[in-house]
Amino acid sequence: MEDGKANKTIGGMPDTVFELVIDFLHDERDRDAVSLVCRRWYEIDKTTRKHVTIALCYTTTPQSLWRRFQHLESLKLKGKPRAAMFNLIPEDWGGYVSPWVEEIARSFSCLNALHFRRMIVTDLDLELLAQSRGQVLQILKLDKCSGFSTDGLLHIGRSCKKLKTLFLEESSIIEKGGEWLHELALNNNVLETLNFYMTYLAKVRFQDLELIARNCRSLVSMKISECELLDLVGFFGTASVLEEFGGGSIGEQPERYSSESYCSLSFPPKLCSLGLTYMGRNEMPIVFPFASLLRRLDLLYAFLDMEDHCLLIHRCPNLEVLETRNVIGDRGLEVLAQCCKRLRRLRIERGEDEEGMEDEEGLVSHRGLIALAQGCLELEYIAVYVTDITNASLQYIGTYLKNLCDFRLVLLDRQETIADLPLDNGVRVLLQGCYKLKRFAFYLRQGALTDVGLSYVGQYSLNVRWMLLGSVGESDAGLLALSKGCPRLQKLEMRACCFSERALAIAALQLPSLRYLWVQGYRASETASDLLAMARPFWNIELIPARRVVSPNANGQDVIVDHPAHILAYYSLAGQRTDFPNTVLPLDAVALLNT
Amino acid sequence: MSRSAVELDFFRMEKESAGKPQQPKKLFDRRRSFRDIQSVISKMNPEILKSVIATGSVENGNLLASKPKDDDPFLSPALPLLSAPAFGNRVSGTTSLTIFYNGTISVFDVSLNKAENILKLAAENVSKTVDSDLPLTRGKSLERFLQKRKER
Numbered sequence: 142m143e144d145g146k147a148n149k150t151i152g153g154m155p156d157t158v159f160e161l162v163i164d165f166l167h168d169e170r171d172r173d174a175v176s177l178v179c180r181r182w183y184e185i186d187k188t189t190r191k192h193v194t195i196a197l198c199y200t201t202t203p204q205s206l207w208r209r210f211q212h213l214e215s216l217k218l219k220g221k222p223r224a225a226m227f228n229l230i231p232e233d234w235g236g237y238v239s240p241w242v243e244e245i246a247r248s249f250s251c252l253n254a255l256h257f258r259r260m261i262v263t264d265l266d267l268e269l270l271a272q273s274r275g276q277v278l279q280i281l282k283l284d285k286c287s288g289f290s291t292d293g294l295l296h297i298g299r300s301c302k303k304l305k306t307l308f309l310e311e312s313s314i315i316e317k318g319g320e321w322l323h324e325l326a327l328n329n330n331v332l333e334t335l336n337f338y339m340t341y342l343a344k345v346r347f348q349d350l351e352l353i354a355r356n357c358r359s360l361v362s363m364k365i366s367e368c369e370l371l372d373l374v375g376f377f378g379t380a381s382v383l384e385e386f387g388g389g390s391i392g393e394q395p396e397r398y399s400s401e402s403y404c405s406l407s408f409p410p411k412l413c414s415l416g417l418t419y420m421g422r423n424e425m426p427i428v429f430p431f432a433s434l435l436r437r438l439d440l441l442y443a444f445l446d447m448e449d450h451c452l453l454i455h456r457c458p459n460l461e462v463l464e465t466r467n468v469i470g471d472r473g474l475e476v477l478a479q480c481c482k483r484l485r486r487l488r489i490e491r492g493e494d495e496e497g498m499e500d501e502e503g504l505v506s507h508r509g510l511i512a513l514a515q516g517c518l519e520l521e522y523i524a525v526y527v528t529d530i531t532n533a534s535l536q537y538i539g540t541y542l543k544n545l546c547d548f549r550l551v552l553l554d555r556q557e558t559i560a561d562l563p564l565d566n567g568v569r570v571l572l573q574g575c576y577k578l579k580r581f582a583f584y585l586r587q588g589a590l591t592d593v594g595l596s597y598v599g600q601y602s603l604n605v606r607w608m609l610l611g612s613v614g615e616s617d618a619g620l621l622a623l624s625k626g627c628p629r630l631q632k633l634e635m636r637a638c639c640f641s642e643r644a645l646a647i648a649a650l651q652l653p654s655l656r657y658l659w660v661q662g663y664r665a666s667e668t669a670s671d672l673l674a675m676a677r678p679f680w681n682i683e684l685i686p687a688r689r690v691v692s693p694n695a696n697g698q699d700v701i702v703d704h705p706a707h708i709l710a711y712y713s714l715a716g717q718r719t720d721f722p723n724t725v726l727p728l729d730a731v732a733l734l735n736t
Numbered sequence: 737m738s739r740s741a742v743e744l745d746f747f748r749m750e751k752e753s754a755g756k757p758q759q760p761k762k763l764f765d766r767r768r769s770f771r772d773i774q775s776v777i778s779k780m781n782p783e784i785l786k787s788v789i790a791t792g793s794v795e796n797g798n799l800l801a802s803k804p805k806d807d808d809p810f811l812s813p814a815l816p817l818l819s820a821p822a823f824g825n826r827v828s829g830t831t832s833l834t835i836f837y838n839g840t841i842s843v844f845d846v847s848l849n850k851a852e853n854i855l856k857l858a859a860e861n862v863s864k865t866v867d868s869d870l871p872l873t874r875g876k877s878l879e880r881f882l883q884k885r886k887e888r
Contacts, residue, residue, distance in 0.1 A: 228879075311877060441878065441881070492882070584872070
C-alpha cells in the first residue's frame with residue numbers, strides 16, 4: 142500500500158490503519174482516551190475529530206480550539222448556566238458567540254454544523270456567519286439564545302442555501318418582520334428541519350410555510366410559533382413527507398372557530414410526532430385517525446384535563462416520547478403504563494397551582510410512579526413534578542427501570558404534609574437499581590432528605606455526571622458525605638440548601654471529577670472569604686451577588702423580587718473571563734473589596 | 737444535640753480571670769462576637785428558645801431570668817436569655833439588647849431592626865429562611881403559556 146505516510150508505523154502497523162479505525166470512534170470520551178495514549182494517536186485524533194462540544198464557552202478560547210482541531214465539522218457551545226431557563230440569571234451574564242464566530246469565519250473551513258445553546262448572538266454575528274460560511278453551513282441551531290432580531294435571520298435566509306436544519310426553539314428574537322422566512326423559502330430547497338417553536342414570532346405568513354413545503358421536498362420536521370392551524374391546510378397538503386409537526390395555534394381567532402373546521406384538517410401520512418398548541422377536548426378527535434402511529438406527543442401547551450389525557454393516550458400504543466403537564470394525573474399515568482409499553486421518555490411539567498385553573502385531580506404522586514415503573518420498562522428519561530411521594534415508589538423505580546439514564550423529581554410545595562419522609566431509603570434503592578443513571582435531579586423540601594440520605598446519594602451514584610439538588614440535607618455534614626462519593630460527578634447544581642461556604646469549598650475540592658459548580662441559596666459569610674478555600678489554578682469562581690429585580694408578577698404588576706446570591710465555579714484553561722457585566726463579580730474582586 | 741452544658745466564653749472572661757493584666761476592656765470585638773453568638777443560636781433547639789422568649793416577661797425593658805417551661809436541669813445553664821426592651825434608649829435609633837448567659841450579662845446597642853432579626857433568627861430554623869427565599873420557578877415558555885391561558 143502506497144501512500145505518503147506509509148513510512149510511519151506504530152508497533153509495526155502503519156498509521157493508516159489507526160486513521161481508519163479511529164473513524165469508527167465517535168463518542169467523545171473514547172476519543173479523549175485515544176488522544177492520551179501517545180503523541181502520534183493524539184495527532185491522528187486531532188486531524189480526524191469531527192465534533193466537539195464545549196460545555197461552557199469560557200473554559201477555553203476559540204484560538205485554542207483552532208490550534209487543536211483544524212478540521213472540525215461540527216461545534217456545540219453552551220453559555221449561560223442552566224438556571225437561565227428559569228429566569229434566575231441576569232440577561233447580560235455573558236456567553237457571547239462573537240469571538241467564536243469571528244474565529245469560525247477566519248479559520249474553520251470545514252465547519253458545517255453549529256449549535257449555540259443559551260448564548261448571546263447578535264445580528265452582526267449572523268451576518269458574519271452567513272457571509273463567511275453561508276455556502277457550506279448545513280446545520281444552524283440557536284437554542285435558547287437571545288440578542289438577535291429577524292434582521293439577522295434575513296442574512297441566514299439569503300445566504301445559507303445548503304441549510305438542512307434551522308433551529309431557533311425558545312430563543313428570544315426581536316421581531317421586525319416576516320421577510321426572513323420568505324427569503325428562506327425562496328433560496329432553499331434542501332431544508333429538512335425548521336424549528337421556531339416558542340419564539341412568539343407573530344409576523345410569519347402561512348403562505349411562506351407553504352412555499353417552503355413546496356420547494357423543500359425533504360422537509361420532515363416543522364415546529365412553528367403561533368400560527369392559526371386552519372391556515373395550514375395548504376401546508377399540510379404539500380408537505381408530503383412530514384413526520385413531525387409542533388406549534389401552530391387553535392382558536393386564536395374566535396370568529397373563525399368551530400370544532401367542525403378543525404375536523405376537516407388532514408395531516409401528512411407519515412406524521413408520527415405531534416404537538417398542537419391550545420388543543421382542547423373538542424379538537425382532540427382530529428388526532429384519532431393516526432394516533433396509533435404517534436411516537437412522540439407534546440401536550441405541554443394543550444388544554445386537556447385528566448380524562449382527555451386518558452382518552453388520547455389510550456389510543457397511542459406506539460408512544461415513545463410524551464411531554465405534558467401534571468394534569469395528566471395518577472390515572473393518566475396508569476393508562477400510560479397499561480398502553481404505552483414502548484415509552485422511553487416522559488416529561489411531566491408543573492401546571493397551574495392556582496385553584497380552579499387545572500383539573501383538581503390532575504396531580505401526580507407515588508401512585509402514578511409505581512404504575513409507571515411496573516408498566517413502562519423501557520423508560521430512559523423521567524422528569525416529573527409530584528405533589529406526594531413515598532420511599533416505596535422510588536424503590537419500584539430502582540427495581541424495574543433498569544434502562545433509566547436520566548431521572549428528575551421535584552416535590553411541589555402544594556401539600557403540607559408528606560407522610561413518608563425522609564426519602565433516604567427510597568433514593569438509595571433507586572440509585573442502586575438504576576445503575577445506568579447519568580443525570581439525576583432531586584428537588585425536595587426541608588426534611589425530605591437527611592444527611593444520611595445525602596451520603597447514600599454520594600455512595601450509590603456511581604455513573605452520575607450531572608446532579609441538581611434542591612432543599613436537601615440537614616447540615617454541612619451531609620454535603621461533605623456526598624462529596625466523598627459521586628466519583629463521576631462533573632457538574633453539580635444546588636439550590637435552596639443550608640450548606641455553608643466552607644462546606645461548599647471543601648466539597649468542590651473533594652469531588653474527584655467536578656469541573657462545574659452552581660449554587661443558589663446557601664449560608665453566605667459576610668465576605669465570601671470562606672469560598673476562597675477552593676481557590677486554585679485553572680478554577681474560576683464567580684459570584685452573582687444578591688439582587689432585587691423588578692419583574693411582573695402573575696397579575697402583570699411590577700413587583701420587586703429578591704434574588705439571592707449565586708456561586709458559579711468552573712475549570713478553565715482560559716483564565717478569568719473579561720466580559721463581566723456589573724451584576725457578576727469574579728471572586729478575587731470580592732475578596733479585595735472586603736479587606 | 738449534646739446534652740452536656742456548653743460553656744461559650746464569648747468575651748474571654750476566663751482568660752482575664754486567669755491572671756492576665758487587666759487590659760482596658762474593649763468590651764468585645766462586636767462583629768466577631770455577634771457572629772459567634774449568631775452561630776451558637778442557630779445550633780440551639782428552636783423550640784426551647786421559643787418557649788423561653790414566650791415565658792419571659794418584659795419588665796423595665798428587660799427579660800427577667802425566668803425559668804424555661806421545661807424543668808430539664810441540663811437546659812437552664814446552657815441557655816442564654818435574650819431580651820429586646822420595648823422602651824429603651826432611642827438614642828440614634830438604637831436600643832439595648834441584653835443577653836443573659838451563663839452567669840454573665842452583656843448589653844449591646846443595636847438598632848431595632850437588628851435586634852428583631854436576632855430574635856427572629858433565634859426562633860426560626862436557619863434553613864427555613866433559605867427555603868422561603870427561593871420559591872420554585874418555572875420554565876419561561878410554560879410560564880408564558882399559563883399566563884396566556886388565564887387571558888383566554
